[in-house]
Amino acid sequence: xxxxxLTAFQIISAVGxxxxxxxxxxxxxxxxxxxxxxxxIAEGDExxxxxxxxxxxxxxxxxxxxxxxINLLILHAEDQLMSAEGFKIIALEFIDVYKxxxxxxx
Amino acid sequence: xxxxxxxxxxSGMSTSMLVKxxxxxxxxxxxxxxxxxxxxxxASKRGADADIILLGPQVRFDLNKIKKQCPGxxxxxxxxxxxxRMDGTGVVEFAKAKxxx
Numbered sequence: 001x002x003x004x005x006l007t008a009f010q011i012i013s014a015v016g017x018x019x020x021x022x023x024x025x026x027x028x029x030x031x032x033x034x035x036x037x038x039x040x041i042a043e044g045d046e047x048x049x050x051x052x053x054x055x056x057x058x059x060x061x062x063x064x065x066x067x068x069x070i071n072l073l074i075l076h077a078e079d080q081l082m083s084a085e086g087f088k089i090i091a092l093e094f095i096d097v098y099k100x101x102x103x104x105x106x
Numbered sequence: 107x108x109x110x111x112x113x114x115x116x117s118g119m120s121t122s123m124l125v126k127x128x129x130x131x132x133x134x135x136x137x138x139x140x141x142x143x144x145x146x147x148x149a150s151k152r153g154a155d156a157d158i159i160l161l162g163p164q165v166r167f168d169l170n171k172i173k174k175q176c177p178g179x180x181x182x183x184x185x186x187x188x189x190x191r192m193d194g195t196g197v198v199e200f201a202k203a204k205x206x207x
Contacts, residue, residue: 010190012120012163012190013163015164016115016163017164019164020164020165021197075121076119090128096124
């Protein structure tokens with residue numbers, strides 16, 4: 001496997017891991033493990049940046065006119081990227097809400 | 107003994123490409139196995155009689171839920187580096203090791 005296909009899988013793998021990290025952060029916050037949740041967000045960010053860099057590389061190639069076109073796999077990779085991005089926002093909101101729950105329980 | 111390996115991801119799309127790579131690798135290794143890919147929504151239907159279920163990085167967060175849906179089945183997440191490289195050999199070796207083959 002090489003070229004565009006490989007890049008697509010690098011993106012799917014990296015942002016897919018990020019998405020899992022963000023959702024795991026919500027699961028941890030639900031158990032009031034806020035330190036772990038924040039660590040999971042940080043790990044997710046690292047993975048997301050990796051996927052984002054690979055995606056940026058594709059955009060730059062396209063801008064230079066040396067892009068390799070579009071296939072379904074690249075669309076799927078972008079879909080995963082957007083999903084991860086959305087889940088980060090939701091995870092941060094959830095962590096806040098669970099912190100408020102914890103404060104109210106006292 | 108023929109092993110049944112089930113891969114799960116969000117839609118079954120990216121893992122189905124890994125299936126091909128794994129089948130090629132298993133043939134080279136002479137490892138008898140049946141490998142298939144499905145979305146996580148079909149976990150209990152497709153995974154209950156598997157020997158091992160492997161999860162794509164994007165559904166790793168569902169690991170505990172799938173363990174409950176498929177009691178007695180080994181459930182593991184695929185290493186994200188192997189997944190990103192579509193390393194069929196690496197994933198087959200990982201499954202073999204987890205199954206003790």
